[in-house]
Amino acid sequence: MPKADFTTTLTDLFTKQFGNSPQDISAIPLAGSDRRYLRLSDGTNTVVGAFNPDKKENNTFFYFTQVFGKYKLPVPEIIAKSRDKQYYLLQDLGNTSLFQLMEQEGHTDRIKSLFKKSIDNLVRFHWEAGKEIDYSLCFSASAFDRKQILTDLLYFKYYFADLLKIHYNKPALLEELEEWSRGLSSVRPQTFMYRDFQSRNIQVQNDEVYFIDYQGGMMGLPQYDLASLLWQARAQLPTDWKNELVNYYFQALTSLPETPSFNEMEFRKVYLECVLLRILQTLGAYGFRGLLERKPHFIKSIKPALQQLKFFLDTYGHIPAFSELRYVLEQIVKPEITAQFDGLDETLLANAPLKLHIYSFSYKKGMPEDVTGHGGGFVFDCRGILNPGRFEEYKQVTGKDAAVKEFLQTKTLMPQFLDSVFAMVDISVDDYVRRGFDHLSISFGCTGGQHRSVFAAESLAQHLKDKYGLVATVVHLEQEAHELKRR
Structure with missing residues (x-):
C-alpha cells in the first residue's frame, strides 16, 4: 500500500x-x-x-x-x-525520555537512579539476550567490525577535522585510523551492541525505564554502549557520576544468572578507547548536520562535545596511542577553535544578507507581485492536497489552527509534499547564503488561501528557522490585512 x-x-x-x-x-x-x-x-x-x-x-x-x-x-x-x-x-511508552527528564531536573539522585536502572538492563541486553541473537538477521551490518569502526573514524576526519582546516599529515593519520580499527575489531568478548544506547532512547514512565530504537544493533563491543550512555555530549554527566556508573556496570554483572568471565582491567582499557571513538563519531555527526547542513541543534552540541574531548585528553594522556591522531585532537580542542562555537546556535547566519518572504494566496485572486525587482523565487501549488475546506468542521478555521494542522499531517499527502518543498528550497538557500544574495520569495497557493497554503507557508518558515536560524517574513494574503499588489 x-x-x-x-x-x-x-x-x-x-x-x-x-x-x-x-x-x-x-x-x-x-x-x-x-x-x-x-x-x-x-x-x-x-x-x-x-x-x-x-x-x-x-x-x-x-x-x-x-x-x-x-x-x-x-x-x-x-x-x-x-x-x-x-x-x-x-x-505507548509516553513522551518523556531520560534526557528530557534530566534537562528538567538536573543531575539529581533520582536521575542517577534511573541511569543505574538503565545499566541494570544494559548488562542483560549484552550478556543474556545477546547470547541468543542470530546476528545474520541484523538489517544493516551484522557486526561492529573493522570496516564499521573505520567508517566512524573517517566520518570524524572528513566531516569535522577537515572542515576546521586543521593541518596534519593525512597519510599518517589514515594509517593510524586503520590500525586502530583493526585493533578494536579484534577485541573479545563481543556481545549484542545496542549501537545508540543513550538517554534520548530511554523512555521513563512511573520511574521505570524502557528502551527504544534498537533496530540498529549488531554484534560488537559492550564497552561502546556504556561509553555512549555516560559520555553523551549534551548530558554532561559529572565526572564522579561517570566513575561511579562504570563501577556500577561491574556490580550489575553479579546479578546475572551466569556472571561473564573476562579481564576487568582489559575491559576498562577498551572502554576508554570506546569513549574516544564515540566522541569522535559524535563530532563527525555534528559536523555533517551542523557545519554542513547548518542545523542549530547539532551546532549547539559541538562545544559540549569538544569540552568532553579536551577533558578526556587531559585526563587520559595515554589514549590515543597514536601520535598523529593525538596531534589532530589537541589542535581541535584549542581555545581558538572551541571559541568559534560560542553562541553559534543563537547567531547562526545572523549576519547573512538573505531575506526570506513567504506568502500564502488564493489562485482565484492571484499571487503576490514581486516587490524586490529580482523576479524568480518559488510558487508551489497546494491544490493537489486534499482540501480540509470540503468538510464542515474546518470551514471556519485556517491552516494555523490545530485541527487543520492535524488533518493535513495525518490524513493527506501534505507531509510528503513538504518534504519535497523543503529539499528544493534548501538548495537555493544554501547557494544564496554562500553567494551573499539578499532575497528569496516562496509562495504557496490553494483554492481559497485559507487552509493548505497557510499551513505550508507556516511549516516552511519553521523549517528554515530550525535548519538555518533564518526568520522569514510570512504574509497570508487572504487572511491578513496588507497593501501588497497581485500579479
Whole structure:
C-alpha cells in the first residue's frame, strides 16, 4: 500500500485489534528516517502506530523485540502488525525520555537512579539476550567490525577535522585510523551492541525505564554502549557520576544468572578507547548536520562535545596511542577553535544578507507581485492536497489552527509534499547564503488561501528557522490585512 495511506491503514489496524475505531489521532514528530508515527486512542486503548517502508529494518526490529521480550527486557510490546509488515502498533511508552527528564531536573539522585536502572538492563541486553541473537538477521551490518569502526573514524576526519582546516599529515593519520580499527575489531568478548544506547532512547514512565530504537544493533563491543550512555555530549554527566556508573556496570554483572568471565582491567582499557571513538563519531555527526547542513541543534552540541574531548585528553594522556591522531585532537580542542562555537546556535547566519518572504494566496485572486525587482523565487501549488475546506468542521478555521494542522499531517499527502518543498528550497538557500544574495520569495497557493497554503507557508518558515536560524517574513494574503499588489 502506498505511503499516502499510512493513517488509514494504521486506523484500520487499530480498529481490527480493539474492535473500536480511534477517536483521537495525533502525529508524533518525524524521526530521522522514513518511519512515521501516530498516537491513536479510543479512550480506553492508546497505542503508537508506526509506518516504515523498509521491511528488512522492520523484520530486525520485530525479531529483536521478540528476543528481548523473552528475557523480560523493558521494550515496547508489538501489539499488531500488518500482513506486509510495513505497519504496526506498539505499546505507548509516553513522551518523556531520560534526557528530557534530566534537562528538567538536573543531575539529581533520582536521575542517577534511573541511569543505574538503565545499566541494570544494559548488562542483560549484552550478556543474556545477546547470547541468543542470530546476528545474520541484523538489517544493516551484522557486526561492529573493522570496516564499521573505520567508517566512524573517517566520518570524524572528513566531516569535522577537515572542515576546521586543521593541518596534519593525512597519510599518517589514515594509517593510524586503520590500525586502530583493526585493533578494536579484534577485541573479545563481543556481545549484542545496542549501537545508540543513550538517554534520548530511554523512555521513563512511573520511574521505570524502557528502551527504544534498537533496530540498529549488531554484534560488537559492550564497552561502546556504556561509553555512549555516560559520555553523551549534551548530558554532561559529572565526572564522579561517570566513575561511579562504570563501577556500577561491574556490580550489575553479579546479578546475572551466569556472571561473564573476562579481564576487568582489559575491559576498562577498551572502554576508554570506546569513549574516544564515540566522541569522535559524535563530532563527525555534528559536523555533517551542523557545519554542513547548518542545523542549530547539532551546532549547539559541538562545544559540549569538544569540552568532553579536551577533558578526556587531559585526563587520559595515554589514549590515543597514536601520535598523529593525538596531534589532530589537541589542535581541535584549542581555545581558538572551541571559541568559534560560542553562541553559534543563537547567531547562526545572523549576519547573512538573505531575506526570506513567504506568502500564502488564493489562485482565484492571484499571487503576490514581486516587490524586490529580482523576479524568480518559488510558487508551489497546494491544490493537489486534499482540501480540509470540503468538510464542515474546518470551514471556519485556517491552516494555523490545530485541527487543520492535524488533518493535513495525518490524513493527506501534505507531509510528503513538504518534504519535497523543503529539499528544493534548501538548495537555493544554501547557494544564496554562500553567494551573499539578499532575497528569496516562496509562495504557496490553494483554492481559497485559507487552509493548505497557510499551513505550508507556516511549516516552511519553521523549517528554515530550525535548519538555518533564518526568520522569514510570512504574509497570508487572504487572511491578513496588507497593501501588497497581485500579479
